[in-house]
Amino acid sequence: MPSAALDAALARIDTVFDGFTSPDETGCGYCHAPEETAFLRTPNARMPVDVVQYYLFEVPDHFDDHAAVMRRLLPQGARAMADGTLGVIAHLAHGLSRVDWRSWPAEQAAAIEAFLYAWWQDALATPEPPYGIDAIFDTCVTIARTVSPFLTGWAPGPVADAHLAHCTDVWLYDLLSDFSPFSWWYDDTKDTGVRDLRAWLSGPGAARLHAAGEYDLATRAELLAVSYDERWADPYWNSPSATN
Numbered sequence: 001m002p003s004a005a006l007d008a009a010l011a012r013i014d015t016v017f018d019g020f021t022s023p024d025e026t027g028c029g030y031c032h033a034p035e036e037t038a039f040l041r042t043p044n045a046r047m048p049v050d051v052v053q054y055y056l057f058e059v060p061d062h063f064d065d066h067a068a069v070m071r072r073l074l075p076q077g078a079r080a081m082a083d084g085t086l087g088v089i090a091h092l093a094h095g096l097s098r099v100d101w102r103s104w105p106a107e108q109a110a111a112i113e114a115f116l117y118a119w120w121q122d123a124l125a126t127p128e129p130p131y132g133i134d135a136i137f138d139t140c141v142t143i144a145r146t147v148s149p150f151l152t153g154w155a156p157g158p159v160a161d162a163h164l165a166h167c168t169d170v171w172l173y174d175l176l177s178d179f180s181p182f183s184w185w186y187d188d189t190k191d192t193g194v195r196d197l198r199a200w201l202s203g204p205g206a207a208r209l210h211a212a213g214e215y216d217l218a219t220r221a222e223l224l225a226v227s228y229d230e231r232w233a234d235p236y237w238n239s240p241s242a243t244n
Helices: 004-016 034-043 049-056 068-082 104-123 133-144 148-153 157-177 190-211 215-225 228-233
Strands: none
Touching: 004 068, 004 104, 004 133, 034 049, 034 068, 049 068, 068 104, 104 133, 104 148, 104 157, 133 148, 133 157, 148 190, 157 190, 190 215
């Protein structure tokens, strides 16, 4: 069951984006069936979830008004993201990461921001969320174009710490080699996001991992605080723990 905060955030999305359409949408004549495109012009018509998924991850130039399409999709799209019925996430760039939603009217931007944070908090408290915890984080931060609120809001606890260990294991594969762990974060905010993740993971994140008994992950995370050459010259690599 979703948390009360997530329920409230979804209800807010429903209210704020109720009745939105892309009124003159013609879609892509090669990729979009006419009856599917018609949904985008029709307020409140419920779409098949596979159409919602397809349009959420479609490239922007296949629409006449991509931002309007995202507004039209949000009530169903946000719920499908939260309950796991969207199919998969983080396999392509999410449409909301390709629009400047922070420039939309304040109540719209606030509703999206509140949903992302509530979804993330709900996932952190759920032992087995409907999507992988790293995929949910990836989706939230690439849409938000920042990692900061999702890291600072990562409160300690048995379930949240288990999720941290999983994410760290996934992220270190790229971060230790100075690559980005975010496959679909394209714009110029990505470098800041990666830098902030590295700083948090090598400091507060590593301390949390030590406290949770994840000593090997913590040691590797701490190496993110030093230069690339220092990192790979560290004695750790000559005698890593048996859990490495």
